Amino acid sequence: GAGVSQSPSNKVTEKGKDVELRCDPISGHTALYWYRQSLGQGLEFLIYFQGNSAPDKSGLPSDRFSAERTGGSVSTLTIQRTQQEDSAVYLCASSPMMIAGGRETQYFGPGTRLLVL
Amino acid sequence: QKEVEQNSGPLSVPEGAIASLNCTYSDRVSQSFFWYRQYSGKSPELIMSIYSNGDKEDGRFTAQLNKASQYVSLLIRDSQPSDSATYLCAVNKRGGNNRLAFGKGNQVVVIP
Numbered sequence: 001g002a003g004v005s006q007s008p009s010n011k012v013t014e015k016g017k018d019v020e021l022r023c024d025p026i027s028g029h030t031a032l033y034w035y036r037q038s039l040g041q042g043l044e045f046l047i048y049f050q051g052n053s054a055p056d057k058s059g060l061p062s063d064r065f066s067a068e069r070t071g072g073s074v075s076t077l078t079i080q081r082t083q084q085e086d087s088a089v090y091l092c093a094s095s096p097m098m099i100a101g102g103r104e105t106q107y108f109g110p111g112t113r114l115l116v117l
Numbered sequence: 118q119k120e121v122e123q124n125s126g127p128l129s130v131p132e133g134a135i136a137s138l139n140c141t142y143s144d145r146v147s148q149s150f151f152w153y154r155q156y157s158g159k160s161p162e163l164i165m166s167i168y169s170n171g172d173k174e175d176g177r178f179t180a181q182l183n184k185a186s187q188y189v190s191l192l193i194r195d196s197q198p199s200d201s202a203t204y205l206c207a208v209n210k211r212g213g214n215n216r217l218a219f220g221k222g223n224q225v226v227v228i229p
Contacts, residue, residue, distance in 0.1 A: 042220050106164065107163075109160060
């Protein structure tokens, strides 16, 4: 009965380095979301995966951000050439098969706290 | 105009009182509305969902939805110190991806 897991829990990196953040969704959940939460701010949508459909990348803030989801399960969010403004908590969520009207619950992981020095 | 707005500042309520949180949204055709609770340093957890106009009660929590006014609220009755957290309003976006648009959140502090 594991929930959404994310790794690492904390990441400190130097400006200009690349980072990879990992998300393991709840088993059987077909939808996976990445959000970013900056200090004192709400959650900002980044990218969405649903089954085998093409991902919705409309929330990615720049081309330095990319994500993939392998085998419909684990997802990796990659930030290239990190900048200080990338410092935030990166949250992953998953939900079961889509329900009409968007009623499915999104379950959040514990997040990865990224600090770019 | 922001997709989801929660304008109130931190809310302090005495233990046992009612905490009232408000949220407005801009997309008139939104269909699903959620309240998440987020403790400091933790991830959001769903506490209420509402889809139809009117009230929905679950324990000490009541969600209220008024689609005509594009307004959703959360009432916490008999507030407890354990209710001290940030409450995030989330609205399902229309379209194919069902992504949620979140407000910035309201911090609630319950004073013993």
